[in-house]
Amino acid sequence: MSFTLSILKDVSFAFVVAVGFAILFNTPRRVLYVAGVLGGLGHGVRFIMLQYGIGLIPATLSGAVCIGLLGIIFSHRVHTPPVVFTMPACITMIPGLYAYRAMLGCIRITDLGLLRQDATVVTITAHYFVLTASLLFTLAIGICSGALLFRKRSPKSIFRRIF
């Protein structure tokens, strides 16, 4: 599969994920598509950076910051607070697989016989646990990147200052 096609595939699947979670969070119907677009773009940015060999955490941070900044622009267009669509958009990058592996590791640690056979379980579980926590924190930084960068309190005033 060519590179462009795989990017398109990634973006379109992320679009569906973001819209699905937006429905779960009761985002109003008129801005569901915004959540999808932001989710697709953010995940696409992460996908491209991962393809060029950049680490998982910096790539996720870039994706989340993109979502956070674009969210401020969109929020002005559709008169809606940005969290309403940046939150479901960021959920597309939630570290589910790592959280799952950390959880399985915890189940394994309860078995002493298994631990004696293979002591690396503790190290691996700790690794996945820390990775999951860092990725979650990264997503939060992305969502409030606007407020952090522009030292303004409401998204509306940030928009007025730039444009």
Next chain:
Amino acid sequence: MENIITTFPSEEEHASAPACRVADLLLDIGTVLLVSGAHCGRITRNIERIAAHWGYQMELFITFTGMMVSIKNIAHPSERVARFRHCPLHGVHFGILTEVSLLTWKVAEENLPIDEVEKRFAAIKKIPHHSRWLVLLGIGSACACLCILAEGSRANACMAFLAAFTGMFVRQEVLKLRFNPMIAFIAASFTTGMIAGIDMVWHIGSSPEKTLATSVLYLIPGVPLINCAIDLIEGHIPTAISRGIYGGFILLCIAVGMSLSILLLGIHNF
């Protein structure tokens, strides 16, 4: 706080709003925002906008289970009220968040009287959830797409759709029977685990592990956990701690349900 005092309007401009009613309205709006999934910075901003409009200076203390507000009339400093209110059950609803934010801007721009604000807010509280089947369909497709994004095959994605759809259905049913919300989480993750685990047992698709890992993602408490980090960054430590513990406990419940299903299915080489 200074910026509010400088923009506060003179008393003749507005219809009088008695301190008790304003405090009650502020608490009503604040608690509804808190349970709908707003972070503390947003709650404070929204409420402050209304309080400043009617010429009150406000102090707010937010905890995860209740909220305390104390307001002082700037024109008559002897007129001051402090109130406390418990929060209803937490449940994310971004529709309410949107409408409240719009309402708080309108209060200042259209100079609304307090009766009108109370009436509009009562209408906002009644905004319905998305229909049940739309939620089920959205969640099913979201988990299926997450499975494909995690490099699972199409067969895995179909199983993830089925598992998430059924699990969410079970959660809604259990919540309808008014069980403890945590029981609902355990029941949902158990159901999802049992269905997604069929992949592992019968070796459907190329990577059955991905099905089990991605189909429970619809239960992940993303809003409390991300709000926890935002509150930490903005310095609202009490709510940040409670949100973190609340989210962490939900994760634990999901893990309990999943481990039950894994043990029952006898998947040893996970």
